Amino acid sequence: MTMTLPMPLPVRVALLGSGELGKEVTIALQRYGCTVIACDSYANAPAMQVADSSRVFDMSDPAALRAVLDEADVDLIVPEVEAIATDCLSAYEERGVRVVPNAFAVQATMDRQRIRHLAASLPGVRTSDFRFASSEAELSAALEEIGYPAFVKPTMSSSGHGQSRVDGPEQASAAWAHAEEDARATTGVVIVEEGIDFDYEITLLTVRSWDQDSASVVTSFCVPIGHRQEGGDYVESWQPMAMSEAALASARDMAKAVTDALAQAGNGPCLGLFGVEFFVRGDEVWFSELSPRPHDTGMVTMVTQRQSEFELHTRAILGLPTTTELSRPGASAVIKSERAIDAPAYRGVATALATADIVRLFGKPISRSGRRVGVVAATATTPKESRVIARRAAAAITIDDAQNPS
DSSP states (O other): OOOOSSOOSOOEEEEEOOSHHHHHHHHHHHTTTOEEEEEESSTTOGGGGTSSEEEESOTTOHHHHHHHHHHHOOSEEEEOSSOSOGGGHHHHHHTTOEESSOHHHHHHHTSHHHHHHHHHTSTTOOBOOEEEESSHHHHHHHHHHHOSSEEEEESSOOTTTTOEEEOSGGGHHHHHHHHHHHOSSOOSOEEEEEOOOOSEEEEEEEEEEEETTTTEEEEEEOOOEEEEEETTEEEEEEEOOOOOHHHHHHHHHHHHHHHHHHHHHSSSOOOEEEEEEEEEETTEEEEEEEESSOOGGGGGHHHHBSSOHHHHHHHHHHTOOOOOOBOSOEEEEEEEOSSOBSSEEEEOHHHHHTTOSEEEEOOOSSBOTTOEEEEEEEEOSSHHHHHHHHHHHHHTOEEEESSSOO
């Protein structure tokens, strides 16, 4: 594949997945004159509300995906979700359409089975012990080998969907059923992961960008982001996350090793931002997961960094200069719906903005119980102070049904 970097602007972009992260990427792309065609399985998804045009179809259907991509005639394909027929992307790469970061990386990282095998095979990359199971019986056997506690996850999912903590053999059947029923996409395979007794988790936003002076790809890192999860889904994040120099160096080395491997196995320069997650205990670090796109925990960068993760991703894929400079400490806290609502109406935003820096309501057309519908981010002199402000501001926002107000 041959290309010019930086890319001549504007370009046409197919965004595969139109949630809240894709919405911010769309806005960032449009600031450089790009045309964005937002795609998803449901109408009026967040990114569709700001994109130049949209398409609604089953992105896991290869024929439907090919039909849309052929008709859209784009320069860049930017995947933002897991449930995509990734195997057909290589054909577009061969035609000269750039897949972000590359088709191999998308295929490998959308499936926990592929990315975990890849990471575990690399020298210097430490992972928790793991097994894969394709039946309830295999799951039970894998749990006995791994030991308890363990975590069972679908191989193709995110945000905690289908994930279970298993503390004993009697929970295996329920974990298998949950993985099958709640996954983003069903593969018939689950990953069984050893439960690590870690001190904390981090997201290390890793950026592969084009350096015009050296005419080469360079890797840079944002300051580590700490985060807290409930049920496998992020509820708050903060930056910076204090960690030892040894642990930070280890995380950076592992992140570079995995992203370099994805680049070497695929075509093109493999540009963009990667959300790389780690478990940390003292100076010890374990690779957990990798997403080849902006990360939900990274929404805090909208207030903490000179360039947010969305700006970094956009600049990197277009071949433009980037900086991972931290401006000030901050934190984010999510807004979740407590019940299913057909027409969400938000109250308390003014109260939240009296202390928080920003409120982002994602614009999801309907709300399910437990669904993330917005985020609050705040800055202060320390991450601890920022977390207090962000949590209180998020709690001030309530969600009602516009059609049936309480």
